[in-house]
Amino acid sequence: MSDLLDESEIEAALKKHPDWELEGNTIRRTIEFEEYMEGIDFVNDLAEIAEEAQHHPDVEIQYTKITLTLTTHDAGGLTDADLEMAQRIDNLVD
Numbered sequence: 001m002s003d004l005l006d007e008s009e010i011e012a013a014l015k016k017h018p019d020w021e022l023e024g025n026t027i028r029r030t031i032e033f034e035e036y037m038e039g040i041d042f043v044n045d046l047a048e049i050a051e052e053a054q055h056h057p058d059v060e061i062q063y064t065k066i067t068l069t070l071t072t073h074d075a076g077g078l079t080d081a082d083l084e085m086a087q088r089i090d091n092l093v094d
Ligand SMILES: C[C@H](O)[C@H](O)[C@H]1CNC2=NC(N)=NC(=O)C2=N1
Pocket: 054, 055, 056, 057, 070, 071, 072, 073, 074, 075
């Protein structure tokens, strides 16, 4: 089982990933796209990455606004797997 991150590790991670916010035992990022299908294409690209990593964000689609929520369900909170996926998502967006 992955080790849960402690408060200082989470604080450091959020400084490294300023587009993400702590929400309980998850981190969340919202991305606004110009067009609906741009967001859908992004979600499809992300799904490939998540499946390869076997670490899947929760995805909320609100027209052109995509909200991603990361937590490690098997561990009941945030782990390094979430930080690694947050970095991969940031790379995909940039
Ligand atoms: C067997 C499979 O690797 C596990 O169920 C994976 C799948 N994707 C996952 N995604 C997330 N976010 N948390 C998990 O604990 C998790 N576990």
